[in-house]
Structure formats: C-alpha cells, structure tokens
Amino acid sequence: MKFSFNHNNINVLDLEKSIAFYKEALGLVETRRKEAEDGSFVLVFLGDETTPHRLELTWLRDWERPYNLGDNEFHLAFTTDDYERAYSLHKEMGCICYENNKMGLYFINDPDGYWIEILPEKR
Template structure:
C-alpha cells in the first residue's frame, strides 16, 4: 500500500454530553479539543484529547436520542497504555475509588473501566523497555 494513514479519532455516541465529558476529564485527563454543532441543534460532536497526541475521542450526542444506547454484545473498546514510568497501580486505585472499574485481569496486566454510557475502556501497563 502506498498510502500513509494515521489514527485521527474514535467515535462513540453518548446520551448526555456533559456527563460524558466530565467522566473522560476526571477518569482519563482528556479535555475538549474541538466542537461541532449540527444544524438546528440536531447533534453535537465534542472532540476530547490529551493535548500531546493528535488522537481524539469523538463524543456524538444526538438531540432526539437522550435514552441509553443499547450496546448489545458489542465488544469493541478503546485501549490506553500508560507511558513508561507511570504508576499503573495508583491509576487503578484511583479508578476503583471512582467506582468505574468493571473488569480486572491482573495476570495480563489489564483492567477496564466503564463510562456513563456503558462503553468499556482498557487500561494497560506501561511497556517494558
């Protein structure tokens, strides 16, 4: 393939924009890095980012869909890895205190947190150098 691609964003639909923004700010340190308002307020798109990479999490909130989304058996998920030197156990304890840890596999060095809409986010230990 002659094309060079890079990851730009990952989209999820959310029922409550403000609640989701607060979750991603508090749980993962993301902040709003962009915003689009749809015609006549039909939707809002909020881009959340870490401020150091170009990757963005796109939160789409549809005006006429305030109810929870049925995620069914959707097992796709966003995964984040801590940078080298970061304290994985401290972050996991922070998420436990928030009450958002939904699955842990210590043998694999991973755990998942669940956002307000039921999406799972995988947290990985820093890579060993």
C-alpha cells in the same frame, strides 16, 4: 498511499456527564466542538494533549434511550505511566468493570457502558 488514525467516535446520552467522566478518569480535554445550527447534534472531540488521536463524543438531541452496545466486544485502550495510581482513582470512582491481574490490565466503563482498557506503559 498511507493512512493514520485520526479519531474514534462513540455516541453518548449525557454529553456533559461524559465529558466530565473522561476528564476525571483519563485526563482528556476538549479540543474541538461542532454544534448543528438546528441543535440536533453536538460533536465534542477530546484529546490527551500528547498524541494527535481524538475521541469524538456525539450527542443527538432526539435520542432518548441507552445505546445498544451489543456484546460490547469492542473497546478503547489507554496506557498509563502510573498504573497503581490510575487503578486507585478508578476504584474510587467505582468504574472498574473487569480485572485481569494475570495479564496486568483492567477495564473501566464510561457512563454509557463503553469499556476502556487500562494498561501499564511498560508490560
């Protein structure tokens, strides 16, 4: 028996704001969308156009408060082929929330407070 990654899910308060953030910050594009017939939820799958892995954004119509991320000890991680350019973009966007220069990485946070690790392609 063999398993492979398919997607990760996060819930978001403002779907369009999150889609725009992931497009600008990480170049992710919408690959699929599923909307409930009654309008109670929308699922949007984002991809990097390179790997089959997807990020699923879930928007719930009746959810009105920020999500409880606990201690925010989980995160997504992305590598980039141009670390310096990525850093400049994220600095300009004001979304860098933690830097570890000794390890050669940093984190950005999305509109809902989820942390995303940014790594150079070659470490």
